[in-house]
């Protein structure tokens with residue numbers, strides 16, 4: 001396609017919410033029950049069925065979901081959890097908020113996911129667990145991670161915020177009980193959305209009641225049942241806890257989004273592979289890997305890395321030039337340890353960073369950007385994105 005300047009701004013993502021979701025939300029409003037209720041329960045059943053798991057509990061965000069998992073695992077001050085810096089900061093903050101220390105291991109630059117060899121090197125007598133992140137929707141190398149965890153007596157909690165619909169060795173992310181918990185996000189830029197929302201997959205029934213308590217005031221029973229005819233208005237508070245319940249209004253959206261998810265992901269895959277084809281000759285950028293039979297990508301993000309020495313400009317200039325051309329991009333992510341709080345935090349805890357630093361994380365973190373990718377993106381939009389990239393790079 002030849003270059004023409006885009007008239008209207010093209011965002012890097014857009015939620016795909018249709019008439020079914022809207023009708024279901026109106027139905028909830030008209031029913032008189034808009035907070036946690038029967039639709040939230042049905043949505044949890046749908047999550048279980050989709051992911052092939054026995055228990056999945058929904059709440060207001062993946063951040064809360066992850067914080068609850070850390071509380072359940074009973075982190076004590078100084079307990080160490082190994083994770084990646086190339087993630088959204090909630091992966092780290094939820095550990096710190098529960099008294100633990102996120103110990104950072106470098107990534108594999110070919111996938112952007114945590115490198116198991118680096119995990120091994122980060123283990124100390126204080127290590128309690130590992131949080132791999134399936135960044136961009138590409139599964140982390142779980143077999144190697146579970147092997148390390150098993151050998152060292154560590155738990156694994158998967159940050160699958162970006163991975164609804166991804167699979168590993170033929171099973172949905174979250175389905176393998178070797179990870180004690182897996183957390184999903186339904187934020188508007190994810191592959192399916194409930195407005196805001198998150199969920200925890202839990203394989204051990206003994207945790208279920210506590211998760212329910214921890215997401216809703218420490219109360220023993222679901223509030224909505226108290227207002228049904230057969231319910232009792234009495235309830236018991238067992239411990240202090242947050243209020244992070246999942247509303248029927250959110251479930252109204254989720255019940256339809258989950259039915260559409262495989263279709264959304266098939267379209268994402270088509271567009272992802274098409275980007276790869278359209279840009280295969282561009283030496284100014286490093287293209288992402290598309291996944292394989294073991295690592296079943298859900299194509300949440302198309303993250304490329306710019307090579308400033310070939311492109312003649314750095315990532316931020318490239319992003320600004322694309323924005324001038326009405327092409328939106330995202331940055332997923334600026335590594336956590338370079339944010340102000342974490343710079344100070346790790347300056348005081350040098351043991352929580354590898355001695356040789358995080359060179360691959362920093363190399364990629366300085367160069368990465370996410371191109372527009374969502375199911376409603378057209379091939380024409382995509383052609384225009386690539387033609388504009390070529391135009392910007394030629395005009396450097």
Ligand SMILES: Cc1ncc(COP(=O)(O)O)c(C=O)c1O
Nearest residue numbers: 061062063088090161185187198
């Ligand atoms: C890797 C990762 N972890 C956690 C989160 C947090 O999800 P939520 O916004 O639902 O709290 C996100 C969301 O952007 C994410 O990308």
